[in-house]
Amino acid sequence: MVSEQTSSGVTVGVLALQGAFLEHIHMLDNIPSVKEILAVRTEAQLNSVDCLIIPGGESTAMALIAERCNMLEPLRKFVRAKPTWGTCAGMIMLADEATGAKKGGQQLLGGLSICVNRNQFGTQKDSFETMLHFPTVLGENRPFHAVFIRAPVITAIKSDDVEVLSRLESTVGNTDGETIVAVRQGHLMATAFHPELTRDNRLHQYFVHMALHHNQ
Ligand SMILES: NC(=O)CC[C@H](N)C(=O)O
Numbered sequence: 092m093v094s095e096q097t098s099s100g101v102t103v104g105v106l107a108l109q110g111a112f113l114e115h116i117h118m119l120d121n122i123p124s125v126k127e128i129l130a131v132r133t134e135a136q137l138n139s140v141d142c143l144i145i146p147g148g149e150s151t152a153m154a155l156i157a158e159r160c161n162m163l164e165p166l167r168k169f170v171r172a173k174p175t176w177g178t179c180a181g182m183i184m185l186a187d188e189a190t191g192a193k194k195g196g197q198q199l200l201g202g203l204s205i206c207v208n209r210n211q212f213g214t215q216k217d218s219f220e221t222m223l224h225f226p227t228v229l230g231e232n233r234p235f236h237a238v239f240i241r242a243p244v245i246t247a248i249k250s251d252d253v254e255v256l257s258r259l260e261s262t263v264g265n266t267d268g269e270t271i272v273a274v275r276q277g278h279l280m281a282t283a284f285h286p287e288l289t290r291d292n293r294l295h296q297y298f299v300h301m302a303l304h305h306n307q
Pocket residue numbers: 146147148149150151178179180181183209210240241242243
């Protein structure tokens with residue numbers, strides 16, 4: 092970490108309308124360049140953070156609650172401008188398109204030029220854990236223990252600006268080693284799994300770094 096950046100630090104918001112937000116808050120606790128961590132439920136709180144994590148949970152429920160709290164438009168505006176990381180349901184929220192949506196569709200925030208498919212691996216009982224490589228972010232030899240719970244995957248990339256950060260290894264289920272599970276597009280990042288359910292905060296650190304650089 093670069094010390095002059097650390098002295099300022101960032102205020103990280105975690106969207107706390109629904110889902111696994113507390114676990115993300117705990118993961119951010121020991122990162123030195125995090126100035127403040129805020130559970131975000133209102134537009135005023137959203138406006139006071141430098142970056143946002145949208146947790147896993149249930150994207151349909153999260154979207155409905157956001158709509159009822161008049162948070163959909165403020166969130167859409169936020170994700171267009173400020174660093175945001177969507178994990179699992181949060182990744183669905185950030186996608187421009189989702190398949191496997193509930194009848195009648197569901198509201199998305201959009202911003203990431205990707206298409207995702209919800210519940211790619213089936214139901215809760217089909218949850219699994221696996222090691223993932225993030226060669227450009229974590230280095231070739233430092234895999235990440237990833238927990239997939241009713242997870243989506245990225246089925247299409249719609250812009251050259253989208254960088255693939257990680258794919259499922261070919262040894263998982265019936266995948267062919269091509270299934271994309273993590274991407275970054277400028278100030279937006281998305282991961283299909285739950286990085287807050289392990290003790291490994293390297294992806295949280297990476298996101299905080301992204302936010303620090305965005306602010307400069
Ligand atoms: N663990 C999760 O976040 C699951 C995502 C959920 N299946 C959805 O569609 O929103």
